[in-house]
Amino acid sequence: MKCFLTKLYILAFMALVVFFGVLIWKLTFAHLIHEYHARKGHVSIEHTGEPDKKDIGKQTFETMILESEDRVKHYLGYRVLEEQRIKGHFHHIDFDIGPDNRSYCRSCHGDMPHDKVKDVRAFLNMHAFFIACQTCHVKLEEGEKTNVYKWYDRKTGDIVDSPVNGAPPGTYNAKIIPFVRENGQLVRIDSEDKIQFATEYKKNEKVLSEGQKSMAKKLIHKFISKVPVTCESCHTNNNPTLPLAELGYPKTRIDSITSTEVVGMIKKYTEFHMPKMLSPGEKPATPPQQPPVPLLSPVPPAAPPAAPPAQH
């Protein structure tokens, strides 16, 4: 026993010695070598840097994307304000929410998916911050519709209680996801199989043939509605699509969401700024500047209707 322990001890100590050896190497000779290479690199910039300084094409993925996120800490004395630093951004953010780990849409479409309709893309992204893609972009058949919506945690993906009450608007660490009826059971629309399917596709994308790729994409996006849910269907007093009260919105917030202020603004946008943009499914009365575009595409195949519509 003692013999074994001693051997173990020696092995552990050997590992420690190797660790220190590497550490010392890094602190000493590696430092010298690094400086040597840095000096070489330094010289080359000085000579060739001048003419094509703003050559963006030469920038690598690393400098453009990986290093684009910077974080700062402002030491204010009474508190430390830590936030992401966005180049050229003036106002403080002091707000951080981790990525949505559950959504499989964002692996392709990102966290700011709306870009096509220039005038309202920021509004749509704002909503995408606390509303899952499927809430607006899947039109459920009568058989599947349950009118059940719940909050899920961005980090864990689990269904959680409503985060609305008390929190500043839109700052939730959770998103709204619709529930559908599948084989008589109430399940969330982003089921594990769909996540699995999308993940598999992402993993195998490189080896798939063009035909297979198209097929996979078709399947993933099978149940996307060409017509997303419109703004007015929620921002209304008259039977809104989302059951706001059930989602935990207090009366004051519901009033604010359906207030003339908000609704009026939506109206202005729809009528003056970009007619028919928000309801691209309808036939435009006047020829549009741009063809009607579905705002977003990432929607999984919805489950086949199995049970008769059950009112919740």
Add this chain to the structure above:
Amino acid sequence: MKRYPTIKIENGKKYFFRFDLDQRIQHIILAATVIILVLTGMPLKFSETSWAPYLNTFFGGSKMSPMIHKVTGAIMLILFAYHVIRVVSQIVSKQIFPLKKEGKMNIGEVTTILIKQPMIPNLKDAKDIIGLMKYLLYFTTVRPDGDEFTWKEKFDYWAPFWGMFVIGLTGLVIWNKVLATQIIPGELINLCLIAHSDEALLAALFLFIWHWYNVHFSTSVFPMGTVFLTGYLSEELMVEEHYEHYVRVMTKEGLAHEILPPHGGHKPFCDKPLPDKPDSPSTTTAAEQPNDTLQQGGLSS
């Protein structure tokens, strides 16, 4: 001055004299100051690391921590001065004065005395290093026999000696930079800073890895060698590390008949030595047997 017996016998085991009380106190002060200095200094050298703020705050933040560092550094410098004075005065009073009385005082003799000091590296050390390398690379099964102070101990002595000189001197300059730059150019402070921090890192790593391995963590002494507290080294370790000196001392004390066989390689830590190893003698069993005879030897303090 108290006389220390060369060999002390306790519970039938022999212990060999290494360090007197004065040396042991010096060592403990040195160890304590080094640890405090490293703990207060490293957060500055590695101020961008994640652990630095915690360590710095532990020592009282950026107001208190430098104070502690300076006071501790001063203590260490005083110790250094004391040590040098003591060593020099001992050499002068015990070796050079008698020489003068005999009238044999000349440069050659004095140099010989200085070179023959136990801590001065010599040819044997070089041979021992080569011998050790042969042993470690499995070319031989016999480790070289150490003298009173092995090359490792000499290294352990001279590295901090040089370190204390460099770090102490530069530390004094950095401490009193305003005063110092009345004389020396400001650019020298840059160099002092580099020397101070780089040499400190070297010293810290050297002591906490190399020295501590040799006296604490190696399987021969684990968990801790006690010689720095008691001043006496056990016979077992004496045989393993300083066999040449051991033989000399034993012979001098008239115990030549009790001399243990040489150590061969490292003391095997597994109790059952493998049967097929005729060329590596086991010292453990041999060490136990002659204990009874020691009592009759009648050598006690």
Add this chain to the structure above:
Amino acid sequence: MSLKSRFGPFGHIGILVLLTIYFMPSSVFGADAGNCLVCHKFPGLSRVGENGEMRLLYVNEEIHNKGVHGSVKCEGCHTDITKIPHDPAKPVDCLVLCHIIEPTSEQKFSHKSVATSLEDSVHSKKDKDGKEKPFSEDMPTCKDCHDDPMFRPLAFVKKVRPGVAEDALGRCRVCHSKEAFIDKFYNHITTRLHKSRSPLNIAEACARCHDDPKLVARHNLSRAAGSYGQTFHGKAANLLDESVPDCLDCHVPKGKSVHQMYKNEDSRATTHKENRGQICNSVDCHPGASKKFSNYQVHAEFDKGKNPVIYWFTTFFIILTGGTLLPLMAILFLDLLRRLFPNASFRRRKEKQ
């Protein structure tokens, strides 16, 4: 060494705290007269810009109100926005005449004097003769160094500590009744009594350019922020000491606006050969320091070309350290190996063959 504020493992705690603390009543400040926050209070209000850059349109009301611009209306700076919904906003011109009245001159407030100072300084886009400098687009504009400045109030009651002193507010309330005024005035004055950013934050701001290797190479500068981090000043700044000098303390003439920084060769510069000594031996720093003292190279780089003495000196110590410790590490490793396998031997193997 990197000058970088550090981040603990609990990056998100701040948010959680924010989420649990309800907003301060915004009516106290009432900067949002135009009701812009109806939309801009949502953190998700964002898009990707035409060049792929992230455009976050969120305004954190609580933080904004605590900043120095808390009482400025949105339209005060975003002058192009006159109606809701609005077209994409233009970049704000910091030199715009604010609606705020500067109390001493009773004129509308503007940052114009800053621009004047900047044009005269080393950071000007134009050289002395009014000609465009090479790479003038690298020269900083307001937002390169400033984000929305925050108050850093100090309390002077029995001790000096960061934060607002309730006792002092009580004394304000003896005469003044308008809470918003008391709050703003207190914060403004006490922030101005010390640095409005910690030395580390200042160094970080400078480092964004002065530690950018490409920019440094283009303008033939030294990596000033990195080398500052190697000094005791920088190290203490890294450990969040506020008493150490940051970039501005040495590079701005005493009593001048921080925007008045000059080239080393400019006789007005604090770092000019003739003036350097006076910066170091100021009463607050190293009183009595000689001129030689100021020859200490704050921005000494480990660079063979620029500082050969320092380079070789450092190299000597690096080689000494590595050269001593690495062989010892090797011996240690072999020693352990020898103890682990005491019976293996080259000779034995030969015998067996």
